[in-house]
Amino acid sequence: MRLLEGELLESREILPRQWLQRYRAPWLAGGVRAGQFVHVRTPDYSGLVLRRPFSVNTVDRKQGEISIHFRIEGKGTEWMARLRPADRLEMMGPLGRPFEVDPRSRHLLLIAGGLGMAGVRALADEALASGRQVAILFGARSAAEVYPSSLLPDEVEYVVATDDGSLGHVGRVTDLLPAFEAWADQAFACGPEPMLAALATLAGGRDARLGVARLGRKGRSRPAGLGTPQARRRSWLQVSMEQNMGCAVGACLGCVVIGVKGPQRVCREGPVFAADEIDWEASA
């Protein structure tokens, strides 16, 4: 983790009020892993007192560049959207813990709801670079909000669901899961909490549906070391959670979600969690 400055290289509105910005930030690009985030400073402390967290959307290690993808939600993001190439942005990062991919996993399923694409996008590149196959399930309200396939690598299988049926499957992105659950060795999701909760429920029933034998394991006991990278790697579904943040370094306890072992800091223990670390009922 470091305090650093990124130089804006390119900024464009890829969807209504959604922006993609590419920054030169070599130190960050060198060390960041998919699932981690940066905490971005907005101007004028007298008005906007908090930084804003953004997932690192793509990483180009060779060029020393990263990109972030955000929607204009208020004054801070409005200001960011007005930045021009060569402008500088103060960031702190990389922060949080990354997605954990099991070395044996060949097929990765990424599931994104709306802006949740920003949370899983980097993993598609990482997985392809390591020779894995990637499918992305994406859900949005309507065609107008569907993440452009032109921004995804060609090798990715991209499946879309829209609430109004204006593109792809009619309905929820979670409806698409059953068709992919046997294929996927691991799944990684980011999006609204109800979507993640629904996925967690589906993931919980997956073993039974697929008839996977739980050899050597009695009952439904959780694997030891809940929350460790090893345990997360063994879990079929990992989710990237969102919460308002203060410090983003674990100091203020402002960003917690409720886990089965008590409050978990999204900025420190997260933003990526194994689905079985979260107490979905308490969170709802």
Added chain:
Amino acid sequence: MTASQPIAEPIGAVPGGEVDLGGVNLSVDLAPARPGALSLRNPVLVASGTFGYGLEYGEVIDVQRLGAICCKGTTLKARAGNPPPRVTETPAGMLNSIGLQNPGVEAVLERYAELWAGWNVPVIVNVAGESIEDYVGVVRRLDGVPGISGVELNISCPNVGAGGLQFAVDPEAAAAVTAAVRRATELPLMVKLSPNVADVRGIAVAIADAGADCLSAVNTLSGMAIDQRRRRAFLGATYGGLSGPALKPVALRVVYEVAQAVKIPIVAVGGVGSLSDVLDFLMAGAVAVQVGTAIFADPGLPLRLVDELRAYCVEHDLTSHRELVGSALPQRRERPSVKGVEYRP
């Protein structure tokens, strides 16, 4: 001292305190009654709840150069805190409702005391409780532990024995908890005032008379936010505490009033975000400041403020920032108003 020092003797001077190369002495003694027990090299502290246990920001700033660290509020038993969401930004500020999440005093000592003992920077443990016995229990446990340089009492907590009324709003309860803690420890004792009261001066005097070494002022101001989409309170715990620039004028007023009512040192907290804020608080009567919310945007700020304050003193021919302390207070000490807060027309 110069003529700008209006009231009585200088507070917060460290006898023989270190003088740095610029010829400026930024040291300050927060417990003059027990000389040297809590003397800080500089008057910029970090506020409780915004700096964890001192390690979290270790990768981005040199925490050893801070005046002191006030750690997260610590209770006798572990507390899970409030349901999320716990923070939200507001105009020129933020609301938080952490709900005193902490692992309890035993775990805090086990995890951090040894580390703190090896640090140059004093660590002041912020203590919270729901009864006088709670506070005393925590402080007894802290007493004599290497690495603990002082105690800051967070009395903005509901007093379960008194129907949930906060200690901080009642002079008698505030004095009682202060006196009980005073009897339980020799540790330097700072008591943190709440701004959520009609007149803070009587409470401050009661706390000073009960044996506090110094005061910190202020804790957060009670507030709330609405989630319009769901048509309910935004924060999981409904109410939250307002901090940041929006709080500063309130904190300044409290410091100004309390400085005229008590003789013990005052540490200002609330919206410190620049050298100008530090100067305001010094002139209003504080000997030191705590930086809280501003750290979230700018972790380097507290140390920069130390450097800027030193440069200011050099530029204005001051041998110490203490020459500024109280310089904006009324020159003649007036009898305290009986009508309540003084800003009313």
